[in-house]
Amino acid sequence: MSVTTRRRFLKTAMIGGAAVALAGRAHAQTHAVRIAGFAFQPARLEIFAGDSVTFVNTDGAPHTATGRGFDTGRLSRGQQATLRFDAPGSYDYICDIHPAMKGQITVR
Numbered sequence: 001m002s003v004t005t006r007r008r009f010l011k012t013a014m015i016g017g018a019a020v021a022l023a024g025r026a027h028a029q030t031h032a033v034r035i036a037g038f039a040f041q042p043a044r045l046e047i048f049a050g051d052s053v054t055f056v057n058t059d060g061a062p063h064t065a066t067g068r069g070f071d072t073g074r075l076s077r078g079q080q081a082t083l084r085f086d087a088p089g090s091y092d093y094i095c096d097i098h099p100a101m102k103g104q105i106t107v108r
């Protein structure tokens with residue numbers, strides 16, 4: 001994608017209500033999930049509570065990452081959204097526009 005067509009926006013959301021203290025971890029990490037070829041890459045991701053995930057759409061088609069309690073909203077090509085996961089659990093998600101696209105984030 002070219003610099004001129006690349007649009008960015010940043011969205012933050014807290015998953016699971018109140019922020020949780022990051023026990024024993026000095027730095028929360030931000031992980032990347034690329035949306036390409038109508039698939040989430042990686043489709044399964046394991047993170048720690050307090051970490052964030054940045055979803056980046058590199059497809060020409062618009063996509064979302066939508067799960068219980070979180071939603072990137074519609075991402076056009078080159079757009080990204082960052083969501084923070086504070087509550088441990090397993091989060092299945094889909095693309096709201098193409099529900100056959102599936103992913104899972106496990107929060108330890």
Ligand SMILES: [Cu+2]
Pocket residue numbers: 062063064095096097098101
């Ligand atoms: Cu999609």
